[in-house]
Amino acid sequence: MKQINFHLALYPDTFLWINEQKGIFYNTREYSTFLFDITNLIKNYCTQLLDVHNLYVISINEKEYQCQELAIWIQKICLHNVGFFIKHQYETPSPISFPPLLNLQSDIDRIEAAEDRDVGEYAAQNWNEFSIYLGGESKFPNLHKQIPYPVDDSSILPFYDLQAFLSSSDNSYLNTINIIGNPFSYPYKAELMDLLYSIPVKKNFYLTASTACRFIKEIQQIDLPNYELYIYYEQEEASIHHILTEKQIPFHWIYLISSEKQYEDLEKLETKYGNEYVEVHPIYTGDNLPFFEENVYLAEEDILQSNYDKQDIFAHQVMNTNFWGRLSVLPDGKVYSNLNHPPLGTLKDRVYDLIVDEMTSKRAWRWIRDEVSPCKDCLFRYLCPSPSNYELVIGKPNLCHVKP
Ligand code: SF4
Known part of the structure; x- marks a missing residue:
């Protein structure tokens, strides 16, 4: 037999x-x-x-x-x-397969282990987004700690330091610059626009609706390539929406939501203009935790319906997908990997040194669920989104109903 x-x-x-x-x-x-x-x-x-x-x-x-x-x-x-x-x-050969293994992990580990190399060498290639916060007034002074939002700061961003920082040799992988705040309140607006014009990356401007109206003319005059406007929705959308679509200016409304009462209003906006024009950002106000628990927190069923691909899972194993590759500068010239943590340094520092500091501290770019209790012992830690600013602002390590 x-x-x-x-x-x-x-x-x-x-x-x-x-x-x-x-x-x-x-x-x-x-x-x-x-x-x-x-x-x-x-x-x-x-x-x-x-x-x-x-x-x-x-x-x-x-x-x-x-x-x-x-x-x-x-x-x-x-x-x-x-x-x-x-x-x-027994004559038939056994089947062949191969487990999904992460090369990136071994790259970081190998570089960390080698005496003559450091993680900055690897990370400098991954600096891909820079957010520039201009000074001025802000309707919600602490909201920049949750989402891109203007800061309340009368400092004047040191333009020539910014220019030098952006000319660094470590910027060759930069693909996006976000400018957050009112450019008209910045004394070096003309110089900044010239600088942005000269850098061949995507530029996103985060503006209030009234600033956006003025800014459109400016952008069209200099014929700025590759840009998009992100405009905070404050009920005054009709006329400006018409102007933007007529002039074919790429833009999104940013809809800030903090309570379920706003759903009706949001739905109206989406129905009127189409979902593609509206980006929704939940905001934590300090007293709307039930809204977050109901609408943002993940339940086990949500996690089991994940649709991450292999690269997403690999990413969750080694990097924080919310922060990886991102640096921000506040009007006082201090540079951050996460605005809820102390600065890495200033615009006068070398990008390379800031990145080495960030990579070794694991405070943002490499802040993954493996670093956080109780997530580090949870079966779902690579199926959950990376930790975000909401966790930091709410003061809770995980936004889920699995391990409350
Ligand atoms: S405990 Fe952490 S890893 Fe587990 S489900 Fe909640 S958020 Fe995800």
Whole structure:
């Protein structure tokens, strides 16, 4: 009688994470998840699957396969399209697969381990967004700690330091500059516009509606390439929306939402102009936690419906996708990787040094769920969005109902 072999293989797009009680498979091609209980028998097979030497293919013991618990687990693996099971005769070669492994992780680790290299060498290539906060008045003076919003600061951003900072050799991967605040209150507006004109990256201007009206003429006069306006919606949209669409100026309304009462108003705006023109930002006011719990916090069902691809999961394993590659400068010339933390330095520092400081501190770019309790012990830590400013402003490490 010919010998029959049983093999279980996971697809290369499938991730497997386990803890002492539960395990989860997540397939990044199908966006399918399979959450299961851990028993001794299942744990043993999961451990084998997670051993990279097995390349995601393991033999199933024929006797153990008779156990209903294991057979159902395997059936569900197939049903959820996270792997496949085959019975075959011994002459047939076993199937081949490969676990999703992260090269970026090993790059960072390798650079950190090497005596003559440092993480800045790697990170300088990843500085891709710079936010410039102009001084002036702000309707919500602390909102810049949650979302891009003008700061309340009478300092005058030192233009020549900014110019030197942006001319640094470490800026070759920069692809976006955000200018936040009223350019008309900045004494070096003309110089700033010339500088922006000379830098071939996308420019986003964050403005109030009244400032936007004046600014449109300015932008059109200098024929600034590759820009977009982000305008804070304050009920006065009709005339300006018409002007912007007529002149084919790329723009978005930023709708700040802090309570459920605003949904009706938001819906009207979206219906009138189309969702594509409206970007919604929840804002924490200090007394609207129930709104966040109801509308922003994730429940287990939300997490199990994730549709992250393989690169997203890799990103969650090593970088904070909200902050990675981003630096900001406030009007006093101080440079930050996160406006809720102390500055990294000033515009007078070398970009390279600031990035090395940031990369080693892990305060923003590498602030991932592995660094945060209770997320670091949670099965869903790579399926959840990276920690954000909302966590910092609310003062809670996780915005979910899984581990409240
Ligand atoms: S505890 Fe953290 S990792 Fe777990 S579900 Fe909540 S936010 Fe996500």
